[in-house]
Structures are given as C-alpha cells and as structure tokens.
Amino acid sequence: MSANVNHSLPLEYQTEQNRLNILGFWIFLGAEIVLFATLFAVYGVLGHRYAGGPTPSDIFKLNDVLIETLLLLTSSFTCGLAVFFMRQRNMKQLLVWFVITLLLGAGFLFMEIREFIHYVHEGATMQTSAFLSSFFVLLGTHGAHVTFGIIWAVMLIIQLLQRGLTPVTARKMFIISLYWHFLDVVWIFIFTFVYLKGMVG
Amino acid sequence: MEHKSKYPVSHVVGFLFSLILTFVAVFVALKMNVSYTIVMWIIGSLAIIQAGLQLFMFMHVTEGEDGKTNVINMAYAVFVAIVIVAGSIWVLTSGHAAH
Structure with missing residues (x-):
C-alpha cells in the first residue's frame, strides 16, 4: 500500500482509492445537475400557472430571500476555508470553519422552513396551483439536500474528532465540501430563475 | 494544485465576487428600468458567472x-x-x- 501513497499531494489525493472516490463524487454531482435540471424544467413550464392562486410577486419577500442567499453563500465560503486549513494540516481551524459552515447552513434551513410556513398560512400550499407544486418540489428537493448535508457533516465532525486527519478523513472532508459548494451553485439558479424572475415579472 | 500561500486568497476573491454578482443581480432585476427579456438575460448571465466562480475558485474542478x-x-x-x-x-x- 505504502508504495501507492504520494506524499507530495494533499492528504485527500494521496491514495488511488481516494482519487477514485473523488472522481466518483464528481460524476455523482453531474447526475445531481441533471436531477435539478428536470425540476427547473418543470418549474419553467408550470411556473406561471397560478390557477387563481397567489403569484410569485404576491408571496416572495426580497429581504428573507436575500438573507437565505447570503447565509448559504457565506457557508460555501467558510466550507472552502475549512478545506484550505485542512491542507495546511490545521485541525483546529478546519473544525472551527466547518462548524461555522454548519451553523450558517442550519440558519439557512431555519429561514427556509419559516418561509414555507409563512406561505402555507397565506394559503399558498403545494395543492394550490401548478406554480406552487413545482415551486415546493424544486425548493424542497434543495432543502432536503441541505438537511442531508448537515446530518452528514455532523457525523463527519465526530469522525474527525475520533480519528484525526488521515488520508481517509481528509478525503471525506473534501468530498462533503464539493457537495456543499454544489448546493450553493443550485441555490444561485433558484435565486435567479425562481425568486428574482418572479419578482421582475 | 493548491497554492502554497498562507492566506486563502482565491477563496476571499471568489466570495467577494459572488457577493457583488448577487447584489448586481438584485439591482438589475428590481431597480433597473429595462424590459423583462433584457433583465432575464443579464441576471441569467450573472448566475452562470457566479456558478463558474464556485466551480473554479471554491471547488477547484480542474485540480x-x-x-x-x-x-x-x-x-x-x-x-x-x-x-x-x-x-x-x-x-x-x-x-x-x-x-
């Protein structure tokens, strides 16, 4: 095994197994892009069928959406910092920034759930119109990904504390960082093609 | 691969650009007095640029x-x-x- 370890590379790239896992995760992200594309397509087709119910400009609130966007964008940045410090073998900074990432992610989820509850109280539910059905499915799928990411990250933090930085834990940390950045990429498109689009037209 | 710099320069730059792009998109969408089609083209392009920033500056897709x-x-x-x-x-x- 030791013959396959290349110490000139960052921890997460040092073994063949790690490199394959990272490549595999990129391919998974390619499939995730296509998954979200189908949901955006549904929203693009049905997003203006209100069935007499509320329209986007009736229910969307710029401030709340902007706070959600900034929380997720900042969490993507702090997650990048966590990996940056991991590559300097700085376990303490890695954990600090990774926990901040999680807190920002949890803040995002809190805002989003509050937003959904607010919509439902205004009579904008999944059953109201094709616009709201496709809206909740697209946003809900993204929110479910964030929820899953938080659970995953908590488990990874426990493992980092137990095992320290090894090629295996570094690879896991790197892969979850790819996942987390990807969720922010999806959000950029939700922010633009759902929220801003809805508030323009 | 990763630059050996002491500070996460590319992350900070990527973050600042993402913030700017987000606020420019909001401004164009809600404050600028141009047609719907033009607004959508501009903010759509801004979204693609920002996604590219994430991909290259945060995720290091080429590494x-x-x-x-x-x-x-x-x-x-x-x-x-x-x-x-x-x-x-x-x-x-x-x-x-x-x-």
Missing part, C-alpha cells in the same frame, strides 16, 4: 490528475441540463400554441 475528466463531466452535465430545461420549455409551450 488533480482527473481534472480534465472532471471538466468534461461537468461540461456534459451542463449540456444535458440545458437540453432538458430549454427543450422541455420549448416543446411544452410551443406545442400548446401550435395545435
């Missing part, structure tokens, strides 16, 4: 010995995504108009 494979994989996924979104909207809206 590692599989960097090229990653880029091809992402490019292909984006192509399929565009075909799905644009194709679905095109077929399902023009289909209604034409029958």
Whole structure:
C-alpha cells in the first residue's frame, strides 16, 4: 500500500482509492445537475400557472430571500476555508470553519422552513396551483439536500474528532465540501430563475 | 494544485465576487428600468458567472490528475441540463400554441 501513497499531494489525493472516490463524487454531482435540471424544467413550464392562486410577486419577500442567499453563500465560503486549513494540516481551524459552515447552513434551513410556513398560512400550499407544486418540489428537493448535508457533516465532525486527519478523513472532508459548494451553485439558479424572475415579472 | 500561500486568497476573491454578482443581480432585476427579456438575460448571465466562480475558485474542478475528466463531466452535465430545461420549455409551450 505504502508504495501507492504520494506524499507530495494533499492528504485527500494521496491514495488511488481516494482519487477514485473523488472522481466518483464528481460524476455523482453531474447526475445531481441533471436531477435539478428536470425540476427547473418543470418549474419553467408550470411556473406561471397560478390557477387563481397567489403569484410569485404576491408571496416572495426580497429581504428573507436575500438573507437565505447570503447565509448559504457565506457557508460555501467558510466550507472552502475549512478545506484550505485542512491542507495546511490545521485541525483546529478546519473544525472551527466547518462548524461555522454548519451553523450558517442550519440558519439557512431555519429561514427556509419559516418561509414555507409563512406561505402555507397565506394559503399558498403545494395543492394550490401548478406554480406552487413545482415551486415546493424544486425548493424542497434543495432543502432536503441541505438537511442531508448537515446530518452528514455532523457525523463527519465526530469522525474527525475520533480519528484525526488521515488520508481517509481528509478525503471525506473534501468530498462533503464539493457537495456543499454544489448546493450553493443550485441555490444561485433558484435565486435567479425562481425568486428574482418572479419578482421582475 | 493548491497554492502554497498562507492566506486563502482565491477563496476571499471568489466570495467577494459572488457577493457583488448577487447584489448586481438584485439591482438589475428590481431597480433597473429595462424590459423583462433584457433583465432575464443579464441576471441569467450573472448566475452562470457566479456558478463558474464556485466551480473554479471554491471547488477547484480542474485540480488533480482527473481534472480534465472532471471538466468534461461537468461540461456534459451542463449540456444535458440545458437540453432538458430549454427543450422541455420549448416543446411544452410551443406545442400548446401550435395545435
């Protein structure tokens, strides 16, 4: 095994197994892009069928959406910092920034759930119109990904504390960082093609 | 691979640009007095630039010995995504108009 370890590379790239896992995760992200594309397509087709119910400009609130966007964008940045410090073998900074990432992610989820509850109280539910059905499915799928990411990250933090930085834990940390950045990429498109689009037209 | 710099320069730059792009998009969408089509083209382009920033400055898509494979994989996924979104909207809206 030791013959396959290349110490000139960052921890997460040092073994063949790690490199394959990272490549595999990129391919998974390619499939995730296509998954979200189908949901955006549904929203693009049905997003203006209100069935007499509320329209986007009736229910969307710029401030709340902007706070959600900034929380997720900042969490993507702090997650990048966590990996940056991991590559300097700085376990303490890695954990600090990774926990901040999680807190920002949890803040995002809190805002989003509050937003959904607010919509439902205004009579904008999944059953109201094709616009709201496709809206909740697209946003809900993204929110479910964030929820899953938080659970995953908590488990990874426990493992980092137990095992320290090894090629295996570094690879896991790197892969979850790819996942987390990807969720922010999806959000950029939700922010633009759902929220801003809805508030323009 | 990762720059050996002491400070996460590319992350900070990427973050600042993302913030600027987000606020420019909000400004263009809600404060500028131009047509809907122009607004959508501008904010759509800003979104693509910002996604690219995340991909290159945060996710380092090109790094590692599989960097090229990653880029091809992402490019292909984006192509399929565009075909799905644009194709679905095109077929399902023009289909209604034409029958």
